[in-house]
Amino acid sequence: MTGLNGVQVSSSAVTTDPLSWLDERATARTAAGLRRHLRVREPEQASIDLASNDYLGLVRHPEVIEGAIAAVRRWGTGSTGSRLVTGTTAEHELLETELAEFVGAEAGLVFASGYAANLGVVTALAGRDSFIVSDAGSHASLVDACRLSRARIAVAPHRDVAAVDRLLDERVEERALVLTDSVFSADGDLAPLADLHRVTRANGAVLVVDEAHGLGVRGAGGRGLVHELGLAGQPDLVITATLSKAFAAQGGVVLADNRIRAHLIDAARTFIFDTGLAPAAVGAARAALSLLRRDPAMATRVLDRAADIARVAGVPEPTSAVVSVVLGDAQRAYDAAQACRARGLEVGCFRPPSVPEGTSRLRLTARADLTAAELDTIAEVLGEVLAEARGDALVV
Numbered sequence: 001m002t003g004l005n006g007v008q009v010s011s012s013a014v015t016t017d018p019l020s021w022l023d024e025r026a027t028a029r030t031a032a033g034l035r036r037h038l039r040v041r042e043p044e045q046a047s048i049d050l051a052s053n054d055y056l057g058l059v060r061h062p063e064v065i066e067g068a069i070a071a072v073r074r075w076g077t078g079s080t081g082s083r084l085v086t087g088t089t090a091e092h093e094l095l096e097t098e099l100a101e102f103v104g105a106e107a108g109l110v111f112a113s114g115y116a117a118n119l120g121v122v123t124a125l126a127g128r129d130s131f132i133v134s135d136a137g138s139h140a141s142l143v144d145a146c147r148l149s150r151a152r153i154a155v156a157p158h159r160d161v162a163a164v165d166r167l168l169d170e171r172v173e174e175r176a177l178v179l180t181d182s183v184f185s186a187d188g189d190l191a192p193l194a195d196l197h198r199v200t201r202a203n204g205a206v207l208v209v210d211e212a213h214g215l216g217v218r219g220a221g222g223r224g225l226v227h228e229l230g231l232a233g234q235p236d237l238v239i240t241a242t243l244s245k246a247f248a249a250q251g252g253v254v255l256a257d258n259r260i261r262a263h264l265i266d267a268a269r270t271f272i273f274d275t276g277l278a279p280a281a282v283g284a285a286r287a288a289l290s291l292l293r294r295d296p297a298m299a300t301r302v303l304d305r306a307a308d309i310a311r312v313a314g315v316p317e318p319t320s321a322v323v324s325v326v327l328g329d330a331q332r333a334y335d336a337a338q339a340c341r342a343r344g345l346e347v348g349c350f351r352p353p354s355v356p357e358g359t360s361r362l363r364l365t366a367r368a369d370l371t372a373a374e375l376d377t378i379a380e381v382l383g384e385v386l387a388e389a390r391g392d393a394l395v396v
């Protein structure tokens with residue numbers, strides 16, 4: 001048989017399905033209860049949302065919507081190119097200055113996503129000649145950033161400062177980075193940032209802290225865990241964050257000193273070769289930040305609502321907006337999530353590979369704007385569903 005380019009190809013090669021392994025993987029995932037499904041949601045949901053990261057409940061706030069619309073009217077629907085070519089507006093720079101000022105950093109640089117911010121900063125600050133220690137619970141974007149950097153990588157046990165210290169001390173490379181989330185996304189627990197920064201500095205390394213789940217929630221007025229611990233503005237500490245959670249928009253940011261910002265503009269590939277953050281996202285994030293500054297108690301309200309949810313779920317009081325209810329088996333967690341959904345409660349369900357085998361869980365996220373009536377419904381639904389799921393767990 002003749003192929004499109006005139007080259008002879010054997011018909012047996014054409015009939016063999018090179019993607020048949022996908023069916024085998026899908027079958028195995030189905031058997032393990034690990035299939036993932038996309039659900040189209042309605043614009044107006046009757047259900048209560050405990051699955052999103054809209055911690056401050058701002059994605060439909062009129063001022064945030066107006067911020068996005070005004071930016072689109074002024075700048076159009078897209079950024080039109082890389083930030084270095086056509087994609088930087090005055091509004092991008094204002095957002096960077098405002099975010100930096102908010103967390104107590106010297107400067108900021110926004111990216112198209114939090115994922116891109118993490119890939120950009122880690123690959124720009126580490127290379128073949130460097131060493132990276134990453135916490136075992138670091139977000140997938142930091143894990144991928146390590147791989148892309150081509151640095152030598154060590155994964156330190158979760159929250160183990162002594163291990164980080166030892167690994168840094170034993171390294172042969174001069175340059176080193178330490179990577180961690182401030183608030184870990186699966187369990188919502190906190191990194192021991194003060195101690196980590198101490199050992200990072202003592203070993204001449206740089207600490208990169210992903211504040212995706214910390215901003216808007218921890219620290220005075222939601223300024224994040226780095227700020228809360230008095231570490232803001234340290235030259236050897238870099239903050240990364242997403243604008244898609246508390247800031248109700250989309251995009252990512254690196255907050256650090258001016259030298260690092262300048263280096264990222266020259267060297268971060270996800271900055272240079274990626275289209276700039278869309279104007280609508282910039283406008284929305286600026287409006288959300290302005291609302292948070294006007295009502296700093298929003299951050300406290302998130303933590304208060306998280307404590308309410310934890311109480312009714314029978315788990316310890318959380319230190320962040322994330323309430324993790326471990327149920328063990330992947331199928332049990334999935335069934336419990338479905339049961340919540342059927343009763344009008346949207347919850348997250350984390351299963352391997354997002355969490356270790358045997359620790360599948362419901363992941364409930366608090367929002368600052370949950371009402372008393374919604375909290376009553378949450379108590380009722382979780383009470384029923386968890387009693388069933390945990391009763392089930394006892395007989396297995």
Ligand SMILES: Cc1ncc(COP(=O)(O)O)c(C=O)c1O
Binds near residue numbers: 116185212242251
């Ligand atoms: C800890 C953490 N870092 C980074 C990201 C990626 O951010 P983005 O969704 O803006 O790409 C997320 C999730 O979205 C996250 O939870």
